[in-house]
């Protein structure tokens with residue numbers, strides 16, 4: 001009989017603990033978490049199996065597991081865990097571990113993993129913008145004449161286009177490795193079942209856009225509401241930025257837009273949705289910790305950057321309308337620094353979960369993995385109310 005060799009990484013438990021999964025060792029494998037999870041399916045129940053894989057140091061299993069990304073960290077399982085092992089937090093820590101592991105270059109993953117590197121993270125764009133703008137003369141006479149941010153366009157474009165290309169390369173290589181790992185290590189029987197890749201992409205897009213499965217989590221509905229506002233606020237701002245970038249650089253659009261321009265109204269609504277979504281998320285994490293569970297440094301960093309992008313964007317606009325040049329330029333500068341952080345650190349921050357989750361859902365559909373049945377989900381909900 002052939003022996004199966006299982007490779008165990010003994011540092012995994014420590015790494016997961018550092019990333020927010022410190023309660024992992026308390027798990028005694030009762031499987032309550034998999035039973036109460038509305039998103040777990042009969043053929044691939046989670047998060048119990050991820051708890052034991054993490055305890056045993058089975059790094060490859062975790063890194064190639066799409067189910068880690070099918071969890072929305074609603075906290076239901078942590079609420080019902082009899083040992084206080086906080087499986088929801090452990091699943092979040094495993095996701096942090098995953099994108100840190102897939103990140104290239106590796107040192108960027110390390111820089112994003114601890115608050116002690118914050119001065120470096122924010123120092124890079126501050127120094128870069130100040131050097132480029134002052135060296136090329138964009139700052140001279142900035143406070144005289146009407147407030148016009150377009151004077152920085154050419155310099156800012158060079159920085160953002162260069163950074164975006166590097167980020168796309170880093171993300172592409174991480175996602176490719178992730179897909180290959182899922183494909184190599186997944187021993188699921190219905191592999192390459194009934195869905196083609198395009199159909200799988202459409203199904204995953206529908207799930208992400210509607211938050212359909214996120215809504216099935218019922219211990220913490222507020223998390224769903226906040227995430228939805230944050231998600232669509234971000235999408236609105238992304239669309240507006242793209243319209244303005246192409247409109248200005250290609251079609252020489254007149255800027256700034258009037259307050260009644262539909263694009264401007266859409267932008268303002270997006271910024272408000274982003275701020276509301278972030279505020280709900282913060283309230284949920286701070287004010288309702290029993291239901292929401294512990295938040296990791298990755299959560300706070302990402303939320304903080306998004307929140308202050310919304311605030312600095314609105315402040316810039318208000319200061320420009322009020323003719324307060326110093327406030328307008330400084331808040332615009334802060335806004336640029338934060339947008340740089342969001343884009344440049346995408347592959348190494350919580351932001352990456354958007355893409356990894358999407359790819360994992362595409363793979364799950366492509367490989368024929370089953371979704372949680374609605375009937376099963378309602379039975380689970382009934383069982384919880386009895387408990």
Ligand code: SF4
Nearest residue numbers: 027028030031033081
């Ligand atoms: S995490 Fe908690 S509920 Fe899940 S198997 Fe372990 S002890 Fe049981």
Ligand code: SF4
Nearest residue numbers: 037071073074075077
């Ligand atoms: S946090 Fe929610 S979605 Fe994730 S495993 Fe627990 S119950 Fe399921």
